[in-house]
Amino acid sequence: MMTFTPIADPTSPMAGTGLHSIDWPEARRLAYDCAGPLPSVQVPLHQAAGRTLSSAVTALQDLPHYASSAMDGWALNGDGPWLLAGGQHPLAPGTAAVIATGGLVPDGATAVLRKESGLVAKDETGRPALTVRADAKPGEPRPGQHVRPAGTEALAGETLIPAGTVLNPAHLALAAVAGHDQVEVQSQPVVSVVLTGSEVVTSGIPAPGNVRDTFGPQLGTVISQLGGIPGTFIRIGDSFDAWLEALEGSGAGSKSRSDVVITTGGTGKSGTDHFRDAVAALGGRLLLDGVAMRPGHPAVLAELPDGRFAVGLPGNPLAAMMALATIGAPLLAALGNQPLPQVRHAASGNDFGPDGGCSDGKGRTRLIPCRFLSGLAFPVDHTGPGMMRGLAWAEGVMVVPPGGVDSGEPVAILPLPWTPAAATPMGANAGRSTLWHA
Numbered sequence: 273m274m275t276f277t278p279i280a281d282p283t284s285p286m287a288g289t290g291l292h293s294i295d296w297p298e299a300r301r302l303a304y305d306c307a308g309p310l311p312s313v314q315v316p317l318h319q320a321a322g323r324t325l326s327s328a329v330t331a332l333q334d335l336p337h338y339a340s341s342a343m344d345g346w347a348l349n350g351d352g353p354w355l356l357a358g359g360q361h362p363l364a365p366g367t368a369a370v371i372a373t374g375g376l377v378p379d380g381a382t383a384v385l386r387k388e389s390g391l392v393a394k395d396e397t398g399r400p401a402l403t404v405r406a407d408a409k410p411g412e413p414r415p416g417q418h419v420r421p422a423g424t425e426a427l428a429g430e431t432l433i434p435a436g437t438v439l440n441p442a443h444l445a446l447a448a449v450a451g452h453d454q455v456e457v458q459s460q461p462v463v464s465v466v467l468t469g470s471e472v473v474t475s476g477i478p479a480p481g482n483v484r485d486t487f488g489p490q491l492g493t494v495i496s497q498l499g500g501i502p503g504t505f506i507r508i509g510d511s512f513d514a515w516l517e518a519l520e521g522s523g524a525g526s527k528s529r530s531d532v533v534i535t536t537g538g539t540g541k542s543g544t545d546h547f548r549d550a551v552a553a554l555g556g557r558l559l560l561d562g563v564a565m566r567p568g569h570p571a572v573l574a575e576l577p578d579g580r581f582a583v584g585l586p587g588n589p590l591a592a593m594m595a596l597a598t599i600g601a602p603l604l605a606a607l608g609n610q611p612l613p614q615v616r617h618a619a620s621g622n623d624f625g626p627d628g629g630c631s632d633g634k635g636r637t638r639l640i641p642c643r644f645l646s647g648l649a650f651p652v653d654h655t656g657p658g659m660m661r662g663l664a665w666a667e668g669v670m671v672v673p674p675g676g677v678d679s680g681e682p683v684a685i686l687p688l689p690w691t692p693a694a695a696t697p698m699g700a701n702a703g704r705s706t707l708w709h710a
């Protein structure tokens with residue numbers, strides 16, 4: 273059995289680190305507070321959708337920046353008939369010039385007459401002249417008609433998109449119209465992944481003793497959904513040297529530099545579990561070693577000397593995803609300058625008694641994939657630490673505190689990165705304890 277009192281155990285890899293498993297809310301808070309926002313970056317407009325703007329976008333000139341025609345027809349000055357001018361600027365009184373939709377309305381023009389309302393014929397002197405057709409709309413051309421004046425959408429210097437906006441495609445088009453080629457956005461953490469385990473296979477039907485990799489197919493998407501940018505994914509076996517090389521791999525000077533490295537497996541304390549020793553050999557320090565939760569209690573969080581964070585997820589598939597939700601999500605949120613992901617609440621559909629506790633007697637928080645029925649949260653089936661079946665159909669994760677929860681009582685719900693938070697029946701911050709949410 274893994275113990276949570278490594279300080280007292282001189283044979284433990286954690287001996288002397290002063291760390292022991294911490295409570296689930298404390299773990300979330302620590303993972304959030306240990307990191308600050310990454311600096312902002314300039315990105316081209318086509319790469320900025322979904323990013324958070326860090327510097328307001330202002331109009332670099334009036335929008336539109338020149339008076340333009342809203343119709344194909346003629347720009348004209350004063351009352352008709354008008355002699356057709358050959359593009360003089362300014363347009364002299366009593367003259368007109370052909371203009372297309374969007375064309376620059378010449379100075380001096382008082383209106384645009386649309387093509388279907390005008391007629392060009394030679395006047396008595398043989399020069400082409402424009403008159404208003406008998407079937408034109410009454411009053412055409414009114415002063416200013418069909419002219420889009422400059423500055424009607426925005427004036428130069430006006431803020432169009434405030435800092436903090438999550439950019440949608442139309443924002444990007446607006447920024448382009450305002451004269452910008454790129455925008456300054458909050459950096460997102462680049463997350464590299466090291467998948468460990470000599471028994472792990474990536475295709476086909478695994479033989480006894482082998483397992484199909486459950487992380488490769490989901491982690492890239494989940495990292496994106498948590499606000500990170502998936503970086504390199506590498507697979508290694510269970511040797512210490514491979515661990516060292518892999519953890520160093522995305523460090524400073526590397527072409528595939530990352531801000532966070534997530535490892536899977538190797539968080540236990542057998543001879544093939546190297547997370548802690550590899551971090552120590554690289555000169556890193558553990559920020560958190562174990563969380564009083566199940567599954568996922570061996571989760572580890574460390575900081576490497578080059579500033580990268582290393583998140584050690586346990587190898588058991590559900591345990592790993594619960595550890596990712598507990599410490600990975602807050603860490604990525606902090607680096608991306610986002611708030612601590614909110615816990616929501618729902619009424620529990622079941623009674624849960626107090627947790628039996630860890631070997632150190634500490635009660636554990638239970639993270640249980642659940643579904644909602646008639647406004648109540650019910651655990652799904654198949655939620656063993658090594659299973660994926662329950663999570664695949666879950667709508668959220670019940671966070672059952674160490675003391676348990678009675679049926680009908682509010683229970684905290686962690687939204688899954690791929691389920692809308694609004695799906696939780698009671699919504700954000702409804703419920704009894706502020707301990708569980710941001």
Ligand SMILES: Nc1nc2c(c(=O)[nH]1)N[C@H]1C(S)=C(S)[C@@H](COP(=O)(O)OP(=O)(O)OC[C@H]3O[C@@H](n4cnc5c(N)ncnc54)[C@H](O)[C@@H]3O)O[C@H]1N2
Pocket residue numbers: 273274275467468469471472483484485486487488536537538539540541545567568569570585586587588589591657658
């Ligand atoms: N003596 C003890 N043994 C274990 C304890 C304990 O307290 N004392 N804790 C158990 C718990 S809880 C967990 S969680 C795991 C943590 O294991 P590791 O992080 O060291 O991971 P591994 O030992 O490498 O693998 C565990 C398990 O997960 C499977 N695995 C690994 N990678 C993958 C993958 N990519 N896809 C699917 N499955 C994977 C691996 O085959 C093992 O079955 O330790 C327990 N043991």
Ligand code: MOO
Pocket residue numbers: 565566567568569570586588591657658
């Ligand atoms: O983290 Mo382990 O379940 O608790 O597999």
